[in-house]
Amino acid sequence: MNAAIPPRRANGGRARILIVGGGITGLAAAHRLRERLGDAAEIVIAERAMRLGGKIHTVDLAGRPIEAGAESILAARPEAVGLAESVGLGGDLVHPTGLTPALSLDGRLRDFPTGTMMGIPADPADVAAIADVKERADSGGPILAPGADMSVGELVRTHLGSEILDRLVSPMLAGVYAGDVDRLSVAAVMPGLAEALRRHSSLTEAVAEVKRPSEGRTRAKERVFATIDGGLGRLITATSAASRADVRLGMTVRELRQTPYGWEVIAGPVPDPMRIEADAVLLAVPASPAARLLRNVEPEAAAALSGVAYASVALASFAFEDIDLPEHSGFLTPAGNGKSVKAATFTSRKWPHLGRRRTFLRVSMGRLGEEALLQYDDADLIKTALRELGEHLGQRVPEPVAQRVDRWGGALPQYAPGHTERFRAAREKLRARPGIAIAGAAVDGVGIAACIASGQAAAAEIIAQLAPESD
Numbered sequence: 001m002n003a004a005i006p007p008r009r010a011n012g013g014r015a016r017i018l019i020v021g022g023g024i025t026g027l028a029a030a031h032r033l034r035e036r037l038g039d040a041a042e043i044v045i046a047e048r049a050m051r052l053g054g055k056i057h058t059v060d061l062a063g064r065p066i067e068a069g070a071e072s073i074l075a076a077r078p079e080a081v082g083l084a085e086s087v088g089l090g091g092d093l094v095h096p097t098g099l100t101p102a103l104s105l106d107g108r109l110r111d112f113p114t115g116t117m118m119g120i121p122a123d124p125a126d127v128a129a130i131a132d133v134k135e136r137a138d139s140g141g142p143i144l145a146p147g148a149d150m151s152v153g154e155l156v157r158t159h160l161g162s163e164i165l166d167r168l169v170s171p172m173l174a175g176v177y178a179g180d181v182d183r184l185s186v187a188a189v190m191p192g193l194a195e196a197l198r199r200h201s202s203l204t205e206a207v208a209e210v211k212r213p214s215e216g217r218t219r220a221k222e223r224v225f226a227t228i229d230g231g232l233g234r235l236i237t238a239t240s241a242a243s244r245a246d247v248r249l250g251m252t253v254r255e256l257r258q259t260p261y262g263w264e265v266i267a268g269p270v271p272d273p274m275r276i277e278a279d280a281v282l283l284a285v286p287a288s289p290a291a292r293l294l295r296n297v298e299p300e301a302a303a304a305l306s307g308v309a310y311a312s313v314a315l316a317s318f319a320f321e322d323i324d325l326p327e328h329s330g331f332l333t334p335a336g337n338g339k340s341v342k343a344a345t346f347t348s349r350k351w352p353h354l355g356r357r358r359t360f361l362r363v364s365m366g367r368l369g370e371e372a373l374l375q376y377d378d379a380d381l382i383k384t385a386l387r388e389l390g391e392h393l394g395q396r397v398p399e400p401v402a403q404r405v406d407r408w409g410g411a412l413p414q415y416a417p418g419h420t421e422r423f424r425a426a427r428e429k430l431r432a433r434p435g436i437a438i439a440g441a442a443v444d445g446v447g448i449a450a451c452i453a454s455g456q457a458a459a460a461e462i463i464a465q466l467a468p469e470s471d
């Protein structure tokens with residue numbers, strides 16, 4: 001056994017905090033720890049891959065930085081923009097053009113109705129052109145009892161009918177979660193709506209309440225999202241630098257155990273393992289590695305994590321010399337149409353900073369249960385993407401000047417009904433063991449802003465737990 005990182009006592013008394021996983025969650029946590037603890041802590045990030053960023057990965061295509069993974073941050077909530085600003089990238093934030101996505105339905109691209117929440121209308125008239133809404137008679141009592149949850153599929157089907165579910169809500173949710181509406185929890189994927197449903201007996205009234213702009217919350221549509229000129233990879237690099245963490249790339253953490261003086265992990269290659277001792281460990285990895293690491297530490301938390309299913313997606317990105325695109329930012333498509341493509345982003349239409357010299361476009365394929373798609377070779381995925389793209393656009397797609405394929409196995413966690421409650425209970429159990437925290441997309445929300453919030457909250461929790469000792 002190779003004890004390359006010695007225990008805290010041999011470390012001049014500085015607390016060592018080990019972060020497992022160098023995606024945006026782990027990096028946001030490292031940054032927050034450094035902000036709050038200064039040099040009083042040694043922060044180590046163990047990352048399995050040979051690069052930081054996880055699902056955020058900016059690459060070059062035809063000389064421009066494009067996103068091989070996540071492509072935008074939610075600017076309507078403060079965490080992602082706040083992090084970008086505090087690592088010196090505030091001046092490089094760019095916003096989309098304001099074009100809206102289309103819905104590819106009945107063989108043509110149609111405008112996505114405005115005023116909906118993930119496709120659920122506040123007023124059935126807003127979606128009448130797309131779907132026949134069958135609003136259920138008001139039962140008088142709130143739709144969700146305190147602590148209760150249900151799937152988005154059940155909610156919408158029961159209260160507004162299946163046409164709106166299939167034609168609007170399902171394509172919208174597939175665009176974000178690549179998931180199955182009948183397995184996605186309302187409380188976890190739309191927490192604001194779930195709260196309103198605990199007060200309202202009508203779904204449309206609950207949506208209207210959540211969508212009603214409160215004072216100071218009104219933002220121009222195009223300001224809801226943002227990215228960084230040069231790519232989101234810059235947020236990863238800048239956050240890592242600002243955290244001054246000791247980053248260990250290519251280091252898989254395989255075992256975790258509590259010791260009388262803190263925590264110990266076994267990391268690195270199986271034939272040459274390394275023992276790392278730490279005062280606290282913050283797990284910022286996807287559900288299945290997190291479950292494996294917690295199996296012998298806190299079985300209830302491990303079981304909650306094991307229950308989180310993941311959808312996989314394949315992305316085909318293209319650069320075209322010239323292609324005729326409609327005035328939209330891309331399109332979404334309903335499931336069950338026998339097609340692999342679930343969405344497309346007209347990247348250079350959506351993001352003005354990419355310039356007009358070439359047209360960049362990205363096609364997203366695969367939903368929950370369609371993992372086999374990832375086994376196709378690149379040429380097949382490209383062929384499928386271009387053929388289906390042509391069908392949706394109603395034109396022959398020209399030969400791209402550059403292209404690439406990215407496969408994301410285990411891309412997007414699926415929060416099943418009861419997710420929020422299960423993890424509240426799991427965290428409660430974990431709290432009995434000071435110096436351990438879980439964070440990230442597996443638990444607290446798929447979006448980058450939610451992951452940053454989750455990493456920051458886990459950092460605060462660890463600081464609170466270490467504080468009495470470090471006095």
Ligand SMILES: Cc1cc2nc3c(=O)[nH]c(=O)nc-3n(C[C@H](O)[C@H](O)[C@H](O)COP(=O)(O)OP(=O)(O)OC[C@H]3O[C@@H](n4cnc5c(N)ncnc54)[C@H](O)[C@@H]3O)c2cc1C
Nearest residue numbers: 021023024025048054055070071072253440441446447448
């Ligand atoms: C194709 C795609 C498009 C997306 N688009 C958007 C978007 O536009 N906007 C948005 O907000 N969100 C988007 N998301 C979601 C968002 O990118 C992710 O939810 C988020 O980046 C997850 O961050 P994370 O740090 O929690 O996890 P990850 O990014 O998964 O990072 C976890 C890290 O842990 C490492 N790791 C795993 N096991 C171990 C181990 N045993 N030891 C050490 N390290 C380990 C992994 O290598 C990885 O680097 C998208 C996701 C995908 C896949």
